Amino acid sequence: MSKDRQASLRHGEPLGRRERDQARPEAVNKVAISDKAEAGSAAGLLSGCHHKRKPAPVFRETDMKLKERVLRRLNGQEVDMTPVGSTTTYGCVAFMKRCGVTRPEVDSDPQALALMAIAGHTVGGFDWIRAMGSDITAASELLGCKVHSPAPDAPYAIASHPCEHGDVDRLDCPDDLLSRGRMPAYREQFRILKAKFGKDLAIYGASEGPFTCAANLMDAAPLMKAAIEAPGKVEKVMAVTTETLIRMIRFAAGEGADYYCLAEPSSTPALLSPKYWDRFVGPYIRKIAESVPCPVVLHICGQTAPIIRSMCGTGVAGISIEEKMDMQSAVRIAHAMGVKVFGNVATAATLFSGTPEECRAEAMAALAAGTDFLCPGCGIDPNSPLDNVLQMRLSRDEKFGQPKFTPAERVAL
Template identity: 30%
Template structure:
């Protein structure tokens, strides 16, 4: 599976798509079967590795991801974190630069702060596990999300309209932190890094602000890291898909909210970029039946998706049987396709 994953990110045709996730993935069912639960698994490298490995051993995913939230860099830069519960993910509760965004600086000891060392150790543990022969991606919050953690979401979004030069300055500092963290995770043997930037959604900051403020930073990110990269932006991203593809990522991850997945995939493939997605997490995987998952998976597979995956982060209460249904649907789809040749 390592070679297939690398081939997919290199833009090569590989036939059967992988099934896995590039977005956050800790569920209560997986915590129960693995014996590693949050919030401890967010701060303990052995428990983090144990819960992540359950994505493969119990959910049968062929691509797994850590960490299980997107606040790690924010914490390292001074944000206070509510670590939540088994059913509630960590969240940022303070914004250390809300009064003075111009003072944001990236410390020289960033990689020693907060949970960044935990994630690095968990990556190493997973890659050394002889029984876990699947690719691993390491997730980081994107520059817009990180800027909102440090400054406050309302202040940051307002600045993209009224003071774009200040917004761009803090984005450039945030992307420096993203680059440092991403390269550290790649050195720890992650097979790719995932930049998840919910605030870059056109439904949040708007396409023009993304193009002018965030896109240049993402381009610099890909020129500065030493390995494969994936970009996930939440929501209806149709209006910025061409811009996302111009940022230099090996793959993009999209939600079910995109209006025309086939168009997105065709455009991405012409750009030598893979597409990951996009089974609904809030609706199908969380609320519906394995048969509903199967039907939606078939629709994704009909569009020539490269990696069949949840469209966004999994709800903690997502049933394990619905994750297993994704793999079963891919296998059935491939079997049926071979039978028609």
């Protein structure tokens, strides 16, 4: 019995599944496949016979560039294979070691920021890379939040909430926004990344979204209480955080970002009901999406089934979901609304604390369920084993008949 056949049975894959995959237009667009493989595929599909020997994987030659693959998929066009990467944070300690850097440099020094972005591609095997650090506090810091000094395995976190007592009247988006906080470092990081990879890799900017920024300013519990008792205060804060994010995204697009991801963990249905989401989150995300020159991707943690149609109705190009949200259901709803889906290998249960075999199984399941971008369901935990993170790339390449990826031992500019 062939190794491929043994693997097929071991993973519960019925004979003929690879043949069906090869026959799908998405899998074979702009791809050269031998006549022999095509004939075998057709025979498997037509006969439905489960006793024939499964053909060996066929290496598929493709001239599609990584940047083209990512941007075509985000724009709803056909691609040669599913892009793999992360649209959330990936400040992995394993990446830091191969870059020769650590925190706080990786969140504030332009060269260290650039090295960590590059490590996502050369060490993690990602098809695209992230600029603007690996935390979701940058916008909040610009508006007055203090942040904790990070540890190697713990990114910046909010240390103070300047509006927690409801004093929002003096809150405003400052004129010198782009010279505050880490924005100058981000500008230099973009310059480095654009010069090195601008023609070859898609680069995305990212930060907290407007509601999570509001939660950082007011603290989560007072914000939720104010949404009920003093909605005008919440609307005041949201107006400021929305304007701040619009300016940050315009900055990122001007510096070379191909898209921007807004992380909104504070707006998960576990904390905010769909009714309040539609009032205090959705309209502001839509305003951002309509006011910036690049596509926006919206990430929300947890079980997002109650709000997924609202998420897709904000004008964003993509949504990022955790494993708690069923991928097939998300794809069906999102695609009907012209939106792409990122996800959804579990970050805590699998990438952080699971085995490589479990990571592979979840990656393959997400691919089979139709994810548009194979990604973690949320930000990668800093202490996630590299072998686990690599399973996303290895699984994608296995499914699409690509040679095995080997991570770089060192990362340099």
